[in-house]
Every structure is written in C-alpha cells, then in structure tokens.
Amino acid sequence: MSQFDQIIDRKNTQSVKWDTLEASYHRNDLLPMWVADMDFQAPEAVQSAFQSYLNQGVFGYTIVPDSFYDAVIAWQKKRHSFTVKKDEILLSSGVVPSIALSVQAYTHPGDAVLIHDPVYPPFAQVVEENNRKLIRSQLYTDDKFVMDFAEMERLIQEEDVKLFVLCNPHNPGGRVWSQAELQRIGDLCKKYQVTVVSDEIHQDIVYQPETFTTFQNADPSFKDFSIILTAATKTFNLAGIKNSMVFIKNPDLKQAFEKIQKQNHQDEINTFGVIGTQAAYEGGSQWLDELLEYLQENINYAYNFFQNTLPNVKVSKPEATYLMWLDFSAYHLSDNQLEDKLVQEAKVVLNPGISYGEKGSQHMRINIACPRATLKEGLERIASAFR
Ligand SMILES: Cc1ncc(COP(=O)(O)O)c(C=O)c1O
Structure with a gap:
C-alpha cells in the first residue's frame, strides 16, 4: 500500500x-x-519542521535565513538546471499576488495584457481588477493544446500588448511547453518588447518522458525581459502557507517589482511559508x-x-x-x-x-x-x- x-x-x-x-x-x-x-x-520533513517551530512556542517577527535561499537555489539547479542567485530572488505571499504586482509594476492602467484561453481564471481577474485591457489568444486543440503564434503576433501588434502572462506548465491543459514553443513565443515578445511573466508553479509535477523547461532557460536573452514565478506550495501540498518566489535577473525589472511591493508593504513574509518551503526543498x-x-x-x-x-x-x-x-x-x-x-x-x-x-x-x-x-x-x- x-x-x-x-x-x-x-x-x-x-x-x-x-x-x-x-x-x-x-x-x-x-x-x-x-x-x-x-x-x-x-x-514528513515539512511536518517536523513546523512541529519544532511550534514547540518553541514564540511566534514573533522573523527573518528569512540564508539557508532558505540556499534551499531554493539548490532545488532550481538540481531539478530544473536553472541557475539563480540570492539577489535575483524576491519572496511573496503567492503566485497570484505576484502576478498582480507584476501587472502594476510593468503596465499602466488601460495597457493591454495578453493571456491564453483557456487558462487559470485568476490571470484574467488580476488583469481586469487592475483596469488593464484583457486580451486572450485561444489555444487550439490538436490532440493536445497548441499555441496559435500567428494570432498571438497579430494581437500583440494590433493591441500594443505590454505584458504576456504565460502558464508553464499549462493549467488546465497540462501542457509542458517545449523548448521550441518557448523559443517562438519568447522571440515574438522580444521583437515587440512585451514583458513576460512566466507562472511556473506546476514546474515540479511533470511526468516522464516530458521535461520541463523554465522560460529563461529556453534562450539566454529571455532573462532580459521576463520574470519567473514559482513556489513549493503546489508541489508539496502547502497552499495554505501562502509563500512563493519571484526570480528576476534584469535589475530594472527587479527594481520596478520591489518598488510596488514596498508601496503596498507586501514584502514581509509569513514565517510558516518560509519554514515550509525550505523544509520541502531540503527534505521532500x-x-x-x-x-x-x-x-x-x-x-x-x-x-x-x-x-x-x-x-x-x-x-x-x-x-x-x-x-x-x-x-x-x-x-x-x-x-x-x-x-x-x-x-x-x-x-x-x-x-x-x-x-x-x-x-x-x-x-x-x-x-x-x-x-x-x-x-x-x-x-x-x-x-x-x-x-
Ligand atoms: C497556474 C497557477 N498559478 C497560481 C496558482 C495559485 O498560486 P498561489 O496560491 O501561490 O497564489 C495556481 C493554483 O492552482 C495555479 O494553478
């Protein structure tokens, strides 16, 4: 059993x-x-990390230890061949909150934001709640979901799209976008100066023989105009701890994100989120x-x-x-x-x-x-x- x-x-x-x-x-x-x-x-590694924190009985303000960053960096390297440094990692209370902060950091009210159809519903909600113009490009089904690159290019041009929110792997379609697909979509966004937010929360739940490619590994230049959102919460069933990571290699994009985080005082993180994420990456x-x-x-x-x-x-x-x-x-x-x-x-x-x-x-x-x-x-x- x-x-x-x-x-x-x-x-x-x-x-x-x-x-x-x-x-x-x-x-x-x-x-x-x-x-x-x-x-x-x-x-078990997560349960016992929570237990030892509970046992000491004091729950005041806490810092994020270096060992947290080491665990995140090691996980990305080992599982996804992705190299990220401590100063390229920001923390947030969730991937959806990070999408909202990105919309505020990288676009102005009225700007067009592109997402797929179908896709995880909060993508559309975040765009509309922040008074941006929602643009959807339909995925079509050819046994599995496929992107319509021609339609995406037309929409990017016609609507003057500023931001594209990618779901990689895709929820609800379960697609792991291939390196070639990411290359095409990244080349398009580069050509039209569209910032890319890649939601990679499902990156660890991938089945053989598929392999996951993080958007920034698809091409070395993609780090210049994209950010990656991920978390241990989906992988290890910790949704309630509300913790996620934002990987930003371009200093200008990082500064803009941090500015919005600080404006909203969204840069302080729940202790259980930090403990649970670190324990999961170290022992899960x-x-x-x-x-x-x-x-x-x-x-x-x-x-x-x-x-x-x-x-x-x-x-x-x-x-x-x-x-x-x-x-x-x-x-x-x-x-x-x-x-x-x-x-x-x-x-x-x-x-x-x-x-x-x-x-x-x-x-x-x-x-x-x-x-x-x-x-x-x-x-x-x-x-x-x-x-
Ligand atoms: C694609 C995607 N992004 C984000 C989330 C939720 O992330 P969080 O709870 O960190 O906001 C989910 C949850 O199902 C999801 O499927």
Whole structure:
C-alpha cells in the first residue's frame, strides 16, 4: 500500500475544497474534485519542521535565513538546471499576488495584457481588477493544446500588448511547453518588447518522458525581459502557507517589482511559508518522486476509465499537473446543464471549463490528486450519471 492510499478526512479542517460545498450547493453528499490542492499529507520533513517551530512556542517577527535561499537555489539547479542567485530572488505571499504586482509594476492602467484561453481564471481577474485591457489568444486543440503564434503576433501588434502572462506548465491543459514553443513565443515578445511573466508553479509535477523547461532557460536573452514565478506550495501540498518566489535577473525589472511591493508593504513574509518551503526543498525530494509515480497511475486509471466506460467524454493524458481536462461536448449540454448534472446527479464537484475562458465551454477540469479509492468513487459517480 502506498502512503498516498491513506484516506484523510479533510472535512471540518477549514478546507476550501471540502468545507464550502454545503454553502454553495446545499447538499452534504458531494465529492469534491475541484480546487487544486491534494488530499494527501505533506512530506514528513515539512511536518517536523513546523512541529519544532511550534514547540518553541514564540511566534514573533522573523527573518528569512540564508539557508532558505540556499534551499531554493539548490532545488532550481538540481531539478530544473536553472541557475539563480540570492539577489535575483524576491519572496511573496503567492503566485497570484505576484502576478498582480507584476501587472502594476510593468503596465499602466488601460495597457493591454495578453493571456491564453483557456487558462487559470485568476490571470484574467488580476488583469481586469487592475483596469488593464484583457486580451486572450485561444489555444487550439490538436490532440493536445497548441499555441496559435500567428494570432498571438497579430494581437500583440494590433493591441500594443505590454505584458504576456504565460502558464508553464499549462493549467488546465497540462501542457509542458517545449523548448521550441518557448523559443517562438519568447522571440515574438522580444521583437515587440512585451514583458513576460512566466507562472511556473506546476514546474515540479511533470511526468516522464516530458521535461520541463523554465522560460529563461529556453534562450539566454529571455532573462532580459521576463520574470519567473514559482513556489513549493503546489508541489508539496502547502497552499495554505501562502509563500512563493519571484526570480528576476534584469535589475530594472527587479527594481520596478520591489518598488510596488514596498508601496503596498507586501514584502514581509509569513514565517510558516518560509519554514515550509525550505523544509520541502531540503527534505521532500523522495516524497515528490513517489508522489509523481502515484499521480501518474491515477492519470492512467482515469484515462482508461473514460476510454472504456465513458468514451463520449474525450480526455488526453496531461504532461504535467494533477488536473485533467474533460471534453463533454458530445452530450450537447449547456455549461449550466453540465455543471448541474455533475453536482445533482453525479454528486461530484469539478471546475467548470467555462471559467477558464470561452474555449472551456462544455469542458470540466477534474483534480485526480486523491487516494485511488476516492478517484474510483468519483469516476463511478460520473459514469452513473452519464452512462
Ligand atoms: C497556474 C497557477 N498559478 C497560481 C496558482 C495559485 O498560486 P498561489 O496560491 O501561490 O497564489 C495556481 C493554483 O492552482 C495555479 O494553478
């Protein structure tokens, strides 16, 4: 039995995924397979680091030790062949907050910001909440999601795009953008002087034989006009500690980011975020390798289930992330009807594809990061409503 087979009761733990369902849907029999966190315990190394901090019982203001930076630098080097120095690392309370700070640092109100469609919903929210002009370029599906470079170039030119927010690997599509794809998109942004924010929070959840390329490794010149956002929180199931890293090699981009951070007093970091991230990077490697094997088997299980039991739901295996993108268009339901059927008949909660952009209509995103028994239960529930 794998450690990940253990069923942990997350109800009544203040969990967004588990403890908001009754208020939203007025039922208590729903299985949540939505929000992107995992129904697994964090690595032992993280739990014991928190425990020793708790044991000393004083929780005053803290500093970020050099050993934190050493752990981040070593992780990037070992796992991603990426060289980053201490003075190129800023900390923030999350990747989404960092996208918001980037929008404020690198654009003015009214400026055009480019994102893909579909993509993780806060990308669009951050742009619009900051009164920037939202421009979307649709990914198209050719078995897997592919970027439309011609459309992106047209939009960049026509709309005078100033900033592009890239999701690498891609949520919800599970694509690991190849070096060649990153080269093309980077060359385009360089040509038109578009700053790139690369959200790489899913960089560690990548399945063999795919390999992840950080945007700044795709070409040595890309560091001049881009910043990288990442975190240990998705990888090690620590979303609640609210901690992330920003890698900025261009001193001008760094100065502009720091200025906005200071203006908003957003440069002070939660102690648990620092402790959890450092402990995970220092002691979580083996846990992560075992997790990846387990997730890969869950993906294979779900993929085979849909192929054999519900072939009308089209699905492909993600190259990265523990999220799968399900195409329900064969059922000809509206987005509301689809969500209703899943909640009321299947009694599962997935993320409606439409929330990721128009391209997500008639799709759903399922989170498979749960014990296999829970996954089987969820898939059976879906099958019983759609068979
Ligand atoms: C692409 C992407 N970026 C950012 C986040 C959230 O990051 P944070 O909690 O650090 O703001 C998620 C969470 O699912 C995500 O999928």
